[in-house]
Amino acid sequence: MTTLMMILGIVVFAVGLLVSIAWHELGHLSTAKLFGIRVPQYMVGFGRTIWSRKKGETEYGIKAIPLGGYIRMIGMFPPGKDGKIESRSTSPLRSMVEDARSAAFEELQPGDETRLFYTRKPWKRVIVMFAGPFMNLILAIGLFLTVLMGFGITQQTNVVSSVSPCVIKASANRDTCKASDAESPAHAAGLKPKDKIVSFDGVPTGKWNTLSDEIRKSAGKTVPIVVERDGKRKTLTATIVTNQVVKKDSSGRVVDGYVPAGFLGFTAATGVVHQDFGDSVTWMTDRVGDAVDNIVALPGKIPALWDAAFDHAPRKPDSPMGVVGAARVGGEIFTMNIPATQQLAMALMLVAGFNLSLFLFNMLPLLPLDGGHIAGALWESLRRNVARVFRRPDPGPFDVAKLMPVAYVVAGVFVCFTLLVLVADVVNPVKIS
Structure with missing residues (x-):
């Protein structure tokens, strides 16, 4: 039964992954067609085509490796001086540029001269390239709101789970009292398990963070x-x-370290709590901040990831995780001894987090990511406007193809990182239980 549930969780994540990819590419496709750009292909996956159907001028299909997707737009790069591609060169870097430009024109048909991607105004190209990541952001927000407001999330509540008889420092790493320990305020006041704390010092405490903050700032009162x-x-x-307690950040989450603060002396019970819209927005804002911090910190996590993959070092909970690792976590979710609704909620959270990461990652201003094309279009708009202000000749479209050598380097780094994460996910996976 456990194996079956594990497989079910992996399948649920795989379906969510495919939907996310298809949804991303649909953003590019719909806006490209809106602006009259010809799109010969819309594909989910890479490798061998296992199914396709042509509708109108576009071939829609699914490929064997569900690790990405793409649409093919005509005229991604402007022509060279000869009207199509530069003359062949023995320079490897120049060859990369020429190959990219050649591929952009290989499917050119009569009548396409007015339907090329590069001929569209920069703001239209920005919309086309931004539409894909934006679709992932919309899907992430929709899934997050569904879970937070519909299913609820497990968090601490204002209900007492247990009362500590004495005052113990958070760093003491023990839960038994010594004769020298002072009696805890909660025990002395007669607080009991299952008590629901309605208010603290006149402040309504319907939420755990409110209660916790009030206790911490009331030392000596x-x-x-x-x-x-x-x-x-x-x-x-x-x-x-006053006691030594765990440190919390501005959103109320526990972080590394300890601080002196007010101490009552009880453990809060956990439960599934439905969030209102305001709390949900705050929660999602915090997650976006966390995701940005994780992307910035990504290079610094590579040594620990290498050690986890090849030196049997412990895999840290915040270690980078790829599709294989996420699928494994998806399977593990469905083997947890929690209600089926919470299993589904956690699976949706996993897919939502994946979409949020896709949005932020694709917005990096690096080719071949969508953000790289957006940066190129914005740069073209800037220099054309500057030329117009100073009455200079129009510099024409910015040749993004000249950045292809950089794009290949970036792609190579991404491939190496992806392989490292894959190895770590297989030999030393992140576990949630």
Whole structure:
């Protein structure tokens, strides 16, 4: 049964991956057609074509390796001085440029002269290239909102799970009291498991972060605590002490380190909590910030990833993870001993996170990513406007093909990194349980 559920989770993620890729390319396709650019192909996957059908002027199909997708647009690069491609050269870098330009014109047909990608105004090209990542962002937001507001997420609540009899530092790494330990304020006040803390020092505490923040800033104060117990409300009084507690960031999440703060002395119960729209937006904003930080920190994580792949070092929870690793996590989700609704919610979160990463990654201003083409179009617009202001001749379209040597280097780095992540995902995968 466990194996079957693991396979089911992998299939769910694979379907989500294919939908995400197809959705991304649909953004490029729809906007390209909107602006009259001819698109001969729309493909999901790479490698051998396993199914295709031509509708109108576009061939739609699925390829054997579901690790990406593409649309083929006519005239991605402007012609060279000879009207099509540069004369052949013995320079490897020049050959890359010429090959890229040649490929952009290989399917040119009569009447396509007015339907080339490079002939569209820069703002239209920006829209076409941005539409793909934007579709991933829209899908991520939709899935996040579905989970946060529809299914809810597991988090700490204002319900008491257990009460600590004494005051113990967070760094002490023990949960048993010593004779020298002072009695905890919660124990002295008579707080009990299953109590629901309704308010703290007059502040309504419907959310855990509100309650936690109020406790932390109340060191040295004697405060009233209203709890709901057995359907009735009861007011307790506690004198909050200063203790060493775990550090939290601005969004209320626990981070490395400890700080001195107010301490009551109880463990909050966890439960599935539905978020309202405002909380959901805040949560998603935090996740975008985390994703950006992870991309910036990516180069610094490569040594640890190498050690995990080849030296049997422990795989860190925040280690970069590829499609294989994510599929494995998807399978593991469906083997967890949690309600089926939460299994589905976690799987949707995984697909949503994948789409958010696709959006941010593709927006990097590097060829061959979408962001590289966007940067080229913006640069062309800038220099044409500058020429217009200073009454200079129009410099013409920016030749993105000249950046293809850089694109090949970037692609090579991405391929090497992808292979490293693949090895780590196979021999030393990230686990969630």
